[in-house]
Amino acid sequence: MTRPLHSEEQFLAGLFPLLGSDPSVLVPPGDDCAVLRTSGGSLLVAAVDQVILGKHYLANEKPDRAGRKLLARNLSDIAAMGASPRWALLASATGPELDADWLLRFHQGLLAHAREHQVMLVGGDLASLDFGAVHSLTIFGEIEEGRIMTRKAAKIGDFLYATGSFGLSFPSQHHLDFSPRLAEGSWLATFGVKACMDITDGLLRDLRRLCLASGSLDALLDLEVIPRRSWNGCSASEREALCDGEDYELIFAVPADLAAELESTWPFATPVTRIGRFLPPGQGRIRDAHGTDLITLHGLGFDHFESSRDTTGKPLGHD
């Protein structure tokens, strides 16, 4: 092996220039979903995501929960765009560890969650592996013109908001049982929010992506107010809240003059918290109220790809 795959982002940075462009692609790869215009003029959103045995779920996990998680991860991407999910296609490659009953229950868990959100499973492929299991799901949704939220639209001075709470997703099982923020995302798009993303790889890592996509803005995080998930009587540490990942919450930018209205009209039981502010362009640096560079302090959090690929390095934030 001449050049190991250290980072998904590094690989994608080399790949994206090869993709070309087309008038039908309104939002290209690099956001939570691509946005596409059909010949009829309507807009689609599309994303693909995988779950892998031993990584996103354990061999002794209940198969219906693993299936639910795969769909919910994809729905979280749809939520981040402000779109409505419609159709899904599922490819499964499974080894002899998983039998036909397991695979059927995996589908049943996925389908039960699909019914909750009016998503139709419209295609699939099954293949066999010698070992292990990989399931990939492609989700398609629809969105109205002018309601698209992306990672590119945060502005200097916008407040940074987050739904829900952060950290301890794995021990608390939140990573299996979370509710994708579809209603919240749709409401935010209607309210007029333009910059949004979902948090899968940790608040620090994903916020940095939002900052970089929005013209390399810096951001200030108010560490005191970031809601931390509790589990087993303990609240997440600062580092766990910033770096654990798999929170599946939305973060979004709100112009300062709309913040009071957003807070007073927010119609959900889901907490919404102002956790920071966007600063003038730097290099996507994220600091706390004392000026401490949080990425230098904590690292970038958990890169699922890197951590399980590069066995020479410890996953950051999990040391």
Add this chain to the structure above:
Amino acid sequence: MTRPLHSEEQFLAGLFPLLGSDPSVLVPPGDDCAVLRTSGGSLLVAAVDQVILGKHYLANEKPDRAGRKLLARNLSDIAAMGASPRWALLASATGPELDADWLLRFHQGLLAHAREHQVMLVGGDLASLDFGAVHSLTIFGEIEEGRIMTRKAAKIGDFLYATGSFGLSFPSQHHLDFSPRLAEGSWLATFGVKACMDITDGLLRDLRRLCLASGSLDALLDLEVIPRRSWNGCSASEREALCDGEDYELIFAVPADLAAELESTWPFATPVTRIGRFLPPGQGRIRDAHGTDLITLHGLGFDHFESSRDTTGKPLGHD
């Protein structure tokens, strides 16, 4: 393991009743693609397919050819519906056997083929495996109202036609280098053909699927005229032509009174051959001109899923 996965078809027969129905799904799973109606009224087609290291391509295969194959397999499904491909999403889970250069060249091969057919790669996901590699691609296309070809529309007395030739796909490398029959499929849909499918799992196995979907028609195959692929100076045997699989040709039904016009106006260099005829409903039996039941004689051909999963049995047609 209590119940091994012997057959994809057996599993799907249990799954399909759980999928439910929705007015937006015009053609549900079970055909080459699903057909979906957007809120704007236009029609989409969608399919997903996988290639797996060691099964669909070998570890020493050139990565660009493996990437091309993954897209071409999906394009063959689009061709079978008479649709035009538009967008694709790719998920790759790879182990340490494949490095970053390999994966980049895999993408390059796929993207070069995508450019040939004006397909945009609009989404992806990368994950790491401990061992092996799985790549799944979802393809989306568009189709006009009234031009959809399915597996359900063959009628008693229709002639059975096929593009190209059959057998020896693996030794001849046809399985890597084939041209998906997109132009041919689109022309057939415009001509008015209503029943079509692509041949991936062998002519016998796939023709039987077409027969069963069209009201359990029987079919007659004219063995003398089925074009056989040649490789290394030898022509495929009868069994190889019927059972090898990965031919990626189209078979389709043509009402007898349109057959002469179809043959005289066929505009492609690709051969088109009348290879049989649809008979009154039986149980999807396929026989030759002497009345021999070809499935009894040869078996159903190659089930990729079954043959590599069930190590206790030999793949049929490969003995």
